[in-house]
């Protein structure tokens with residue numbers, strides 16, 4: 001509906017509604033004159049047209065504006081329901097929903113997909129040393145990196161405070177490892193300026209892959225990737241590890 005309004009143009013719609021209102025008023029006046037059997041009068045026509053000429057454009061302009069605002073608010077609210085406000089990535093709930101869809105599609109078409117879980121390293125230290133705002137700036141920077149560099153067909157979400165997850169459709173283990181390597185490098189290359197100070201950050205990654213012959217559900221896959229992530233943390237961080245069951 002909003003698209004229709006923008007396509008036709010608000011002014012044209014207002015003019016159209018006003019013309020219809022005037023025609024209706026004049027038509028009604030004509031019918032009434034017929035019923036009341038009064039002498040046909042042009043001045044009565046003019047009087048009938050005056051009110052819609054003034055009221056119809058003002059009222060329709062206002063109502064169309066109100067309608068557009070309501071639609072805009074509705075769109076913003078449905079966006080808020082799906083996206084994390086800080087990073088612009090899918091929130092946990094929306095991510096899991098999309099991941100579930102990919103899981104079903106991969107099962108149906110017997111394809112393999114990668115599941116990658118990433119956690120920013122020593123994030124508590126960043127908050128403690130530079131403040132919560134700096135922590136937020138890093139999270140936002142990571143969101144920008146993902147939005148800029150990750151394929152549209154991949155599914156990315158913020159699934160926890162400083163934990164992110166990715167579903168890579170039609171992707172093998174070897175390809176998921178290349179993805180992880182590139183992502184780690186891209187994160188390490190980032191520089192965030194906070195209060196004139198440059199802050200670098202790193203991340204750790206856990207990977208698993210869903211094969212058509214396995215029957216692991218999404219929450220199992222994320223759990224396996226999470227376990228691999230903790231291995232990467234124990235191994236010193238800024239690296240990736242593959243889930244135990246794939247080795």
Ligand SMILES: Nc1nc2c(ncn2[C@@H]2O[C@H](COP(=O)(O)OP(=O)(O)OP(=O)(O)O)[C@@H](O)[C@H]2O)c(=O)[nH]1
Nearest residue numbers: 119120121122123124125127132135136161162233
């Ligand atoms: N600024 C900011 N901090 C957050 C947000 N969500 C979670 N955090 C913080 O992230 C920190 C996570 O700390 P830990 O779980 O100890 O992990 P870490 O310090 O990154 O250490 P490792 O993961 O082991 O490398 C906590 O201090 C949380 O308060 C957020 O939205 N903004």
